[in-house]
Amino acid sequence: MRFAYTSLVAALAWSACVVAAPSASVAERQTSATVRIMALGDSITGSPGCWRAYLWKKLQDAGIKNTDFVGTLAAQGCGFTYDGENEGHGGYLATNIASQNLLPSWLSSTKPDVVMMHLGTNDVWSNIPAANITAAFSTLLSQMRTQKSTMKVLVAQIIPMNPSGCSACGQRVVDLNAAIKTWASSKNTTTSPITVVDCWTGFETASMTGDGVHPNEAGNQKLATSWYALLAGVIKSF
Template structure:
């Protein structure tokens, strides 16, 4: 009797191992990245697609783009989740306390923030925008004390109906680096990503504001090394730039 029972043990162990291999072992947690911004992020926001494609091709496959919205009819397949809201201003998002709800849904580890274009369009001063940024960053850290924030110096603007927008963008961008340096912490670093330099508001947009394909590719190319560095730092990997 005891021999027959013992004889079944290997079979049981094999069955248990099979169950574990197909369903009981959880995969490593994905790193959650939230693109945050306005129409340049949302509609269609193809820089998100190109960035996703670059990261995947480099071997960074354990990433999850997250947000409260989904969309983007772009030439390459990608994770379509994001938090881009066309027409929204940084000051409005901060004033109306919209971000905490978005963060509760997305639970990001890394945030890519290109925000301020609509503020500039509406003549809101750089100091007021940076005050809004401060509120937003505080809310990000309340959601995740270790969140990594990649903040864009926003792309240039030269819309025909806003002749002062180009100068206002420069003023905001010039103020961003000093503000970020003062607000950054070791636990929750803020890295400034220069999306302005090399971007042509005439050649890379269809209206002086919104990118065409060449503009989206430039934006993705600028995000890519900063995102890769943030992913490496967040995962604690060494020499992980290529996957």
């Protein structure tokens, strides 16, 4: 009887080990869940917006591969294959995207977990006040949170502007970026956090754009670096 009892105890102990093993596998699967990311913006984001290609490559090189960049627009050529679907609509204003109710259908089609937004350049160029632009951001944010209550949002303090024919644009960008920081703080929640990404500091229009507005190769590399660490942190939070 002692032999039988000892064997039974050993068998039960072995069974407990077998049952416990799958939990590690479950945890591993949870940490590698695919994160759907929408890049929302204008031509700086989508025409062709090769900073997104370099950003994707930085994530891949760092082993952060559980991403799916989503959007109703296809990737454009950036010299190598990358996951480049996006919502970078050339010429669009944040105020128009909001007033024309364009975002809900894009969200419904793509179902992002994260939205990274570089918007406001065309609004600034059109001399729309910063307060109007951030009011449009509030509309867009509400639509994002309606689509997904736990939406994580990264909003850019946009790159500088110095286009021909708009000497006031530089200061308007400074004013908008200050308003964006205040806006993000007022709208941030634990459930749906907003992260401000400083794309302005260190970006030089003379060497990083070809026209005072749109990034060239150096500008695209700089933008990818600006986004990388904060986006990587958000992805790892899932």
